[in-house]
């Protein structure tokens with residue numbers, strides 16, 4: 144069985160950044176990634192200094208390349224299905240993907256960087272446009288949608304805040320609750336101050352070509368012209384995280400201290416998994432660095 148100082152679960156910006164810091168701290172690390180980045184739907188990622196516009200997979204490839212010169216870091220394609228044990232002696236069960244090896248890894252510490260699972264509203268054709276002209280994060284993709292007619296689609300109350308944020312970029316904006324009726328009178332009145340209309344009629348079709356949205360058709364036949372928009376997803380945490388940090392689901396994310404320590408000794412967390420707002424690649428990378436420093440400090444100070 145492979146034995147390391149730390150297993151990192153997830154090889155997105157949070158996990159890769161943590162791996163780099165731990166590598167440079169002379170730690171033995173296995174980083175395991177299932178290759179399902181949250182932003183895989185999109186062609187370009189924005190807002191990461193020096194990498195604005197880089198494709199998501201390329202950003203990760205660059206991160207993996209950074210690790211190559213450090214002999215004590217091993218990157219594996221795989222899914223961590225279970226983690227047992229306690230601080231100082233965890234055992235992770237890895238199921239290989241993309242040709243990666245299956246097996247167990249023994250680790251003194253665990254750093255969770257799995258990101259979140261995302262569920263979009265059940266709107267016909269939405270996936271065709273998601274990541275091309277319809278997005279979930281205004282600070283990531285608002286600039287390309289600036290001064291356009293936008294729709295903001297969602298079925299949970301956070302939709303209202305997303306709609307308010309989108310107004311910074313939209314020229315004209317319509318909120319579509321897809322029959323959920325999630326906007327109460329107060330929310331409607333508040334949005335009306337900026338001439339944002341809320342419509343509850345269910346969505347029948349999205350129209351457009353090659354991922355470029357042109358209109359939304361409602362079930363009563365109304366057609367709303369729009370060249371893009373935002374959608375309000377719902378998020379959940381992977382089961383392996385909920386099994387290891389039982390309080391994670393209740394709190395809307397894995398709560399940690401400022402060095403990424405969770406409530407479970409020896410388990411650290413970084414990136415979207417700590418709470419989805421704000422979620423950015425550069426924030427995830429920064430949190431990975433911070434948690435790696437916390438983890439390394441804990442290993443060092445335990446010697447004294």
Ligand SMILES: Cc1cc2nc3c(=O)[nH]c(=O)nc-3n(C[C@H](O)[C@H](O)[C@H](O)COP(=O)(O)OP(=O)(O)OC[C@H]3O[C@@H](n4cnc5c(N)ncnc54)[C@H](O)[C@@H]3O)c2cc1C
Pocket residue numbers: 152153154155156157158175176177178179180181182183184185187188189190191221222223224256257258259273274278279280283284381383413414415416422423424425427
């Ligand atoms: C459509 C879209 C567009 C976006 N655009 C931008 C943008 O332009 N700019 C920006 O800054 N942010 C953008 N974001 C947000 C950004 O993608 C996230 O904030 C960022 O990816 C979070 O990084 P992370 O490392 O925490 O998680 P992720 O990037 O989601 O990486 C987590 C990794 O962990 C792996 N994993 C999960 N469970 C396991 C397991 N059990 N075993 C092994 N591996 C596992 C997954 O396969 C995945 O590869 C966008 C998000 C979306 C949805």
